[in-house]
Amino acid sequence: MKLGIIFGGVSYEHEISIVSAIAMKDVINVQIEYIFLDENRDFYHIPTDTIKSKLFSSSEYKKCQKLLLQKDGFFTQAGFLSKPKKLEADVYLNMMHGGDGEDGVIASLLEFNNLDFIGPRKEACTVSFNKFLTKGYAHSVNVKTIDYKYFTKDDEILIEDFPVIIKPVRLGSSIGVSVVKSKEELEYALDVAFEFDDAIIIEPFVNGIKEYNLAACKIAGEFEFSIIEEPQKAEFLDFDKKYLDFARTSTALKADISKELEEKIKEKFKAIYNTQFEGALIRCDFFVKDDEVYLNEINPVPGSMANYLFSNFDEVIKKLSKSLPKTRKILINYEYVNKIQASKGK
Amino acid sequence: MKLGIIFGGVSYEHEISIVSAIAMKDVINVQIEYIFLDENRDFYHIPTDTIKSKLFSSSEYKKCQKLLLQKDGFFTQAGFLSKPKKLEADVYLNMMHGGDGEDGVIASLLEFNNLDFIGPRKEACTVSFNKFLTKGYAHSVNVKTIDYKYFTKDDEILIEDFPVIIKPVRLGSSIGVSVVKSKEELEYALDVAFEFDDAIIIEPFVNGIKEYNLAACKIAGEFEFSIIEEPQKAEFLDFDKKYLDFARTSTALKADISKELEEKIKEKFKAIYNTQFEGALIRCDFFVKDDEVYLNEINPVPGSMANYLFSNFDEVIKKLSKSLPKTRKILINYEYVNKIQASKGK
Incomplete structure (x- = not known):
């Protein structure tokens, strides 16, 4: 190949x-x-x-x-x-x-x-690149996400409870993202976010929330899952940290979680993947709080293809390349144009 | 121009x-x-x-x-x-x-x-072409839609209450759409729908619901609205009927509705249009029941550009052509690649 x-x-x-x-x-x-x-x-x-x-x-x-x-x-x-x-x-x-x-x-x-x-x-x-649309999509497929508010550039932005996390809607790799601890820090963080996008979402920043990453693709109708990893993180992964992650090629360690939680995370992954993501190997990042699973984000082109989460990455890619969705063949005839011509006498 | x-x-x-x-x-x-x-x-x-x-x-x-x-x-x-x-x-x-x-x-x-x-x-x-994603998007921007169920090709489909309307998720102009009045008609209608798409939505078919169409675009931050039309319809517009609509060039009649309802419909339109639709002249089709406004569908490239809903179409198009969204300029420098090279000593 x-x-x-x-x-x-x-x-x-x-x-x-x-x-x-x-x-x-x-x-x-x-x-x-x-x-x-x-x-x-x-x-x-x-x-x-x-x-x-x-x-x-x-x-x-x-x-x-x-x-x-x-x-x-x-x-x-x-x-x-x-x-x-x-x-x-x-x-x-x-x-x-x-x-x-x-x-x-x-x-x-x-x-x-x-x-x-x-x-x-x-x-x-579209449903993964734009974080606002991700929220709506997750809702449609019955997957919970963290509460949020959505603002565009000219909106009045009133925030009462801190800390919050501010994210431009369309950027990955934590670009333009800030954790804001008090009202005084808000304006600067908004400026930063709006420098990258004209729309943002603001979520409460939940300290100490557990984060788990899972990658998979669908091959001939069956899911090929990676291990679930609990990523190493500082307060949140900033660009420099995430950047180094993109060069990762050594296999990650499996998170120490119950079989039950593992299954729950996989079920949520399947709901997200649905038929929309066929043809892609994606990584979903989840939060877990009080045994409840929340989608954080979908990475439809994950860093280094999340190879480090698979023990058989080479094989997965080769199998996936033979199980790609086909474009529906659309036949174009001119039935209606002919009908109109007949009815108009043209 | x-x-x-x-x-x-x-x-x-x-x-x-x-x-x-x-x-x-x-x-x-x-x-x-x-x-x-x-x-x-x-x-x-x-x-x-x-x-x-x-x-x-x-x-x-x-x-x-x-x-x-x-x-x-x-x-x-x-x-x-x-x-x-x-x-x-x-x-x-x-x-x-x-x-x-x-x-x-x-x-x-x-x-x-x-x-x-x-x-x-x-x-x-994406959020208008795929009717399933439209539902999620409408929810995100606080616009109601008719209840629905979403199915993909291999799902078991159980429907108890009829009539229902079955729609392939990705087709416009009523292609593949059927109103199903009883269990006996279901299988055939599903076959038709799945012939056009691998996912469908099924909604209750509400007889006698009022339908209103409104078109608009945003020009320099302000909405330029068309009149609101109550479209002529048979049970629902089938392909032939809608087809002839695409050649419409004579101005439509304004629907006879209260100022209040008109404002309500316009508010919902604005919520849908948001910043996502900037650059486009779109038509939204709404249902109204018990004074409540529901989005039926978004036509991001409406038939004959919905020119028949505007008295000043020519002017609208000319003004819109001068108020198109600009693509954000992304500067590419190699700051991080240089940093990595330095840290690796390469």
Whole structure:
């Protein structure tokens, strides 16, 4: 199997996508073709044997072969005497975190151009990338979330009880997120959040709440679960901490929880995954309080694909690549246009 | 102003998009460039002076100039001696109903390629195209909807109370929708619905419920509302009836309702529109029962752009085209990659 890994993208998480993608070389045993999307929305074919993060920070990647995404594949550009050449890949893996990757853009581009890919489809992106929409979605599939208030830029924001946690609705990796302990800290935290997005949610900050992460995908109708991990955390994971997480390749430790709680978390995961997330390997982060499970967030393109949560990651990816949802074939006939023409006498 | 109208698309509503787009010639007083997306996902430039529905049913459109959507515009293909030429347009109007238009695909393609357009953005598409997600979204913005049950293809479906209305979650224009009056009719109606989608919702069918349609867009922060119409309907609008609606260009009659109810409906519309729908002119269809307003559905690309609900449609479109949401500029620097390189000594 040849796997095309798409990474980079116009996103606040552009850099962590690079680190995340490079980590795949060590955990998937297939031929990888790296496809980088740069800040100008140009695609480049990056040689697998020489890929390293410095290639991007130095702009050296611009010496690599440019690619165009067109029908049925990525193509080199035609030269004066050369025809466009198609990059060979059987299936693609979307590894762009944040914008372009988790917001539905690349899913739309790949679907439009008829390419098979591992990753969240358009709808799955929307309900996970936007934290406000995640709340509504979780409610629809009967999964609890922490109480919240939703504000847009021009709203009057009155908060009485502290501490709270403020989150821009559309950013991952804790970007723009602040824990606010008192009224005095509020204005600055709001400025920070609104710098990244025009809408935010504010939740009560629950100290000492237990957090558990679980990753999975559906393969031929059955869930392939990872272990459940209790992530190491400071007050909350800030960007620097999470960033280092994206390069993780060593296997994590299973959380020490009851069989019963484990099952409860898995049931909630299944409710979230539903049919929306088919084709994707996702990680859900849950809170547990008084034995009640709450969804914190859905990572539809998790850092380093959450490989460290699986003992058989290589196998899972290979099986998933053969169990991707098919696009429904829509037949276009002109029955109604013909009917109208007849009725109008045109 | 030159307006590029994008229509067609791989969609069960491909044909009605054609009719809808052609209707624009009579109601918008600008230079129009018609861009047709055919069933093979090829774009064609259709001359405005000769456009008619038969061009498409007869496949004659294939003689028109092919276009490629690339960075900053639609381009003709390079010939042996000719360079690609850009189609001039100041702003685009998404007029694809259903798949490709209302599901976020074209929004992603236009955003990716940096084109200004009137139409729903990705998130707005997801929460309106999928009726199940619409329910969750309406709940989040405090708008009531009719009770429902959600089923996917393999679920056991038990219905006790009839009549019910069965809807595939992802289709507009009443495609695949049935009113089921008794248990005996259920199986056939389910087969029909699941032929179009792998998920459905089932609602109680409320006979004689009042229905009201309202269209609007936000221009420079202010809502520009249409009149509220009480649509003519048989038991419910089937595809044929709705289809003819897409060619409507004569102004509709204002519903005879109290000022109070009018305000209530507008408030619900505003809650739905929120910031998600900025850039789009949408039509919301509401039910009213016992003075309570329920959202029935959101049409993010309404038939013939709901021009018949406005007395000043031409002006609204022109003003909206100058009040489109801007994409947030994301600066990519390599701060973290550099930090990691330093810490690893690489």
